[in-house]
Amino acid sequence: MNIDRLVLAIAGVLVLSSVLLSVYHNQNWLWLTGVIGTMLFQSAFTGFCPMAMILKAAGVQPGTAFK
DSSP: OOHHHHHHHHHHHHHHHHHHHHHHTOGGGHHHHHHHHHHHHHHHHHOOOHHHHHHHHTTOOOOSSOO
C-alpha cells in the first residue's frame, strides 16, 4: 500500500471514529471531523499533508499525489 492510499484510509477511519464518538460520547468529537476535512481539502490544492510526511519518514512507499 502506498502513501496516497494510506492517507485516505487513515482519514476515513478517523472521520468514522469521530462521528461514532460524537454520537455515543460527546459532540465535541465533531471538531476532529472538521479538522480532517479541512486538511484533506487544503492538501488537494497545496499538496501539503502532515500525515503523508509522517508516512514518508516511516519509509512507506510513495505514491503520486503527495511529494
